[in-house]
Amino acid sequence: MASKTPKNIAIILDGNRRFAKKIGLRPWKGHEYGIKRLHNLIDWCLKLGIKELTLYSFSTENFKRTKKEKDFLFGLFKREFRRMKEEEGALNKDVRINVIGNVGMFPDDIKNAMLEVVEKTKSHKGLVVNFALGYGGRQEITDAVKKIAKDVQKGRIMPERINEGLIAQNLYLKNEPDLIIRPGGEIRTSNFLTWQSAYSEWFFTKKLWPEFTKEDLIGCIKEFNNRERRFGK
Numbered sequence: 001m002a003s004k005t006p007k008n009i010a011i012i013l014d015g016n017r018r019f020a021k022k023i024g025l026r027p028w029k030g031h032e033y034g035i036k037r038l039h040n041l042i043d044w045c046l047k048l049g050i051k052e053l054t055l056y057s058f059s060t061e062n063f064k065r066t067k068k069e070k071d072f073l074f075g076l077f078k079r080e081f082r083r084m085k086e087e088e089g090a091l092n093k094d095v096r097i098n099v100i101g102n103v104g105m106f107p108d109d110i111k112n113a114m115l116e117v118v119e120k121t122k123s124h125k126g127l128v129v130n131f132a133l134g135y136g137g138r139q140e141i142t143d144a145v146k147k148i149a150k151d152v153q154k155g156r157i158m159p160e161r162i163n164e165g166l167i168a169q170n171l172y173l174k175n176e177p178d179l180i181i182r183p184g185g186e187i188r189t190s191n192f193l194t195w196q197s198a199y200s201e202w203f204f205t206k207k208l209w210p211e212f213t214k215e216d217l218i219g220c221i222k223e224f225n226n227r228e229r230r231f232g233k
Helices: 016-022 027-048 067-086 089-093 108-121 137-153 164-169 214-226
Strands: 008-012 052-059 096-100 128-135 179-182 201-204
Touching (some): 016 027, 027 067, 027 214, 067 108, 096 108, 179 214
Parallel strands (some): 008 052, 008 179, 096 128, 179 201
């Protein structure tokens, strides 16, 4: 890969339900196919030398879905996080797992399963995988502002010290992705990494997430390498 190969990639995991309908299954069954593709993705990123991967897995708005679908998804989340904790899986490759978002919105058993994996892998030095769960970009900024406001109220910082750097330090995700990919054919950002994506390169593909391949990922990286990133200059 060229020197411009992105080290930090984010992906919106979109299209699971439409994929299920496409192959004649109940909509929520598509999430199982999405998780299988996620296992592949982690292996691809390890082989390609990606350093950080952020995955839009469940938004704050997704809590409005039907109880049947949420129960199915929550069961998958609990199973996968327990698998990551108890089995070899990705963890034997020194992958570090983070969860960004309001995990308090999830049932306690799922929240605890998430936090246990985060704790178990916190010293790992390989690929960082951030699962955005209970996540919303505007809520992330709102929470950062609230934290800063409390510090101002307590006299820990002066208002004139508030700048972009201070806000960034108080976000769920501190780093900014070079490349953001959205499969599924939709052309919108959907409240994902609202602050961090200011200068990211966006790629929108028509393939649904369970159909996304290693070749598609490499194609996005090649196109990324051909773009000139000006950062407003």
